[in-house]
C-alpha cells in the first residue's frame with residue numbers, strides 16, 4: 001500500500017511510539033485486537049495496553065516513531081473500533097499545578113508546529129468532570145503554545161492536529177494526528193442535535209453515518225432530492241425520517257407500525273413484508289437496514305443486494321451482542337467480499353463503530369460503476 005505522505009506529514013523530533021486509540025467504553029479489547037492485526041500486517045511491532053471501560057487503548061511500538069509510521073501507512077477510515085488516533089509520546093506525568101502551561105510547552109518543544117489543538121479526555125463518566133478543567137485550561141494553553149511557536153496563530157488544516165489527552169488535570173498524553181487521516185471531531189465525537197420531529201433516537205445513527213461516509217460536498221448529488229431508497233426494518237421510522245428529510249422516496253419494509261406524521265409526508269410507502277425476502281422491482285439509489293439479526297445472516301442478505309445491483313449504495317448495521325466482536329465483523333465482511341469477488345463486482349466497503357452505535361457497527365457499501 002502506498003504511504004500517505006503529503007504536505008501535512010509530520011516529522012517529529014519527539015519519540016512518538018504510543019498510538020492512542022479512543023473507543024467506546026467496553027470495546028477496548030476489540031479495538032486492541034484490531035490494532036494488533038493492523039500493525040502486524042504493516043510489520044510495525046509492539047504491544048497493547050488496555051483497561052476495561054477506560055475508553056481508550058494504547059499500542060506501544062518497539063520503534064521510536066512506530067505510531068507515526070502506522071498513521072502514515074494506514075487509513076484512519078480503515079479502522080472499525082477507533083474513534084480517533086493519536087501518535088503520542090510517553091505519558092507526561094505530574095504537571096506542576098502552578099505552571100502547567102510552562103511545563104507543557106517545554107515538554108512539547110520537539111513536536112512539529114501544529115495547526116490546531118484539542119484538549120480531550122476519554123468518553124467515560126469519570127472523565128466528564130475533567131472536561132470542565134479542559135475548557136478552562138484551553139485558552140491559556142493556546143496562548144502559551146502560540147507564544148512558543150508550537151501552534152499557528154490561526155487554525156491551519158494543512159498542519160498536524162495536536163491532541164492533549166488528559167487522564168487527570170496533571171497527567172496526560174500529548175501527540176498528533178493528521179487532518180485528512182483522522183476524525184475531524186474533538187474526541188472523535190460528532191455532536192448532532194436530535195431532530196425533535198424524528199420518530200426515534202436511532203435517527204442519529206443514520207445522520208452520523210452520512211457525515212462519516214459521504215463527504216459533505218457530495219451530499220447534493222449522492223443524497224439527492226427525488227432519489228429512491230429502501231429501508232429494511234424501518235419502524236418506527238427514525239432512519240426513514242433522515243431519507244425523507246433529504247426528500248427521497250422511501251419504501252419502508254417492516255411488519256411494525258410506522259410513525260403517522262412521517263407517513264403523511266407522502267414520500268413513504270409502508271410494506272409489511274419480511275425485509276430479508278424483500279426485493280425491489282427496480283434498482284434504487286440507497287438501501288439502509290437496521291434489522292436486528294446475526295451478522296452472518298445480515299451480511300448474506302446485504303451481499304445479495306450488492307451482487308445483484310439492487311442498490312447503488314447501502315448503509316447497514318451489524319449487531320454484535322457476542323464477546324469476540326472484531327472476529328465477528330471480520331467474518332461478516334469476508335463473507336460479503338467473497339460474494340462480491342465471485343460476482344466480479346467492485347464495491348467499496350467501509351466499516352465504523354459510530355458514536356451513536358451501541359453493540360453494533362455500521363457498514364457503508366458503494367458499488368463502483
Ligand SMILES: C[S@@+](CC[C@H](N)C(=O)[O-])C[C@H]1O[C@@H](n2cnc3c(N)ncnc32)[C@H](O)[C@@H]1O
Nearest residue numbers: 200202233235236237238239254256274275290
Ligand atoms: C432497531 S429497529 C429499527 C429502528 C429504525 N431504524 C428507526 O430508526 O426507527 C428494528 C426493526 O426491525 C424490524 N424487523 C425485525 N426483523 C425484521 C424482518 N425480518 N423484516 C423486516 N423488519 C424486521 C423490527 O420490527 C423493528 O421495527
